[in-house]
Amino acid sequence: MNQDGAADLLIGSPFAPAGGQQRGFVGLLYAKHSIKESTVPLTAENLDWRVNGTQDYEWFGTRVLGLHQDGMSSKVLVGSPTWRHCARKNCSYSQNDTQSVGRASVFVPPSSVPQEKSVEGTSEFGKFGQAIAAESPSKNNLNPNIAYASPTAGKTGTSRDQRGSVVLVNAQTGETAKRLCGDRDYSRFGWDVAFADINMDGKDELLVSAPLRTDDPTEELYGGEEGHVYIYEEGMDSYQTTDDSCQLAQTLATLGTEEAKSHFGSALAVLRYHDKINIIVSAVRSSKAARLAGAVHVFTFSKTGSRLP
Numbered sequence: 001m002n003q004d005g006a007a008d009l010l011i012g013s014p015f016a017p018a019g020g021q022q023r024g025f026v027g028l029l030y031a032k033h034s035i036k037e038s039t040v041p042l043t044a045e046n047l048d049w050r051v052n053g054t055q056d057y058e059w060f061g062t063r064v065l066g067l068h069q070d071g072m073s074s075k076v077l078v079g080s081p082t083w084r085h086c087a088r089k090n091c092s093y094s095q096n097d098t099q100s101v102g103r104a105s106v107f108v109p110p111s112s113v114p115q116e117k118s119v120e121g122t123s124e125f126g127k128f129g130q131a132i133a134a135e136s137p138s139k140n141n142l143n144p145n146i147a148y149a150s151p152t153a154g155k156t157g158t159s160r161d162q163r164g165s166v167v168l169v170n171a172q173t174g175e176t177a178k179r180l181c182g183d184r185d186y187s188r189f190g191w192d193v194a195f196a197d198i199n200m201d202g203k204d205e206l207l208v209s210a211p212l213r214t215d216d217p218t219e220e221l222y223g224g225e226e227g228h229v230y231i232y233e234e235g236m237d238s239y240q241t242t243d244d245s246c247q248l249a250q251t252l253a254t255l256g257t258e259e260a261k262s263h264f265g266s267a268l269a270v271l272r273y274h275d276k277i278n279i280i281v282s283a284v285r286s287s288k289a290a291r292l293a294g295a296v297h298v299f300t301f302s303k304t305g306s307r308l309p
């Protein structure tokens, strides 16, 4: 975060009281020799930088992301998925509040004042900012996007179908490039998001998980909640659906297992190793090994072809 070549530690603690009720906080611990040479008991007092949430139950720090660009100070993006639009000026509880809209705030440590206007969700109970990912800038891509997910958002601001949506926002201009939506009610599209250059063409692909997505509309006959992970190419073809503000897009590939109720896509991680990229997908309710034991699936992609171990 301070660009000295040693990786620092960013921590989110979304349920911490932080001066109220479950406001949450984020903290930053810089890598330094004093830590390397001894065992440091890590408590909130050790943090070099800390910012608290400002609204009760906003869960500030559910997602924390460091953002680095050449020649610029590193930024910290913080998601508060249960942040609400207050109806009252002093933000005390009101029945007219819009609940769990969610928002993402931007900080540049060591300052603890938000650097830019926060980005907010548009859907009541949409939980904007539950997952955030940033495309890596490259020679081929000087205008990286940030993906903000609202996994319980409806197709429109008022619908309650919980399809979920992901908004792609240009990191430089703040303009919205696309709003992708789940294709089926209650699929929780955007539960997690990640960027990774899977086809090794120098540009990141977007990964979006939908852990409750099922191919069985009855959720009784053969499936239910098996979950999918969608992979989209940058510059994907997308099309507007007729009755809403969402877009559906052509996928490069879809990952999944057939296991019902496994919630494939509960979390995503990307691990680069030499010339390979590993996409790690958890299925927290998998019963393959033992009842509800959970499973982690690793998909390895390389230039010479991909395989499914």
Ligand SMILES: [Ca+2]
Binding pocket: 196, 197, 198, 199, 200, 201, 202, 203, 204, 205
């Ligand atoms: Ca690529």
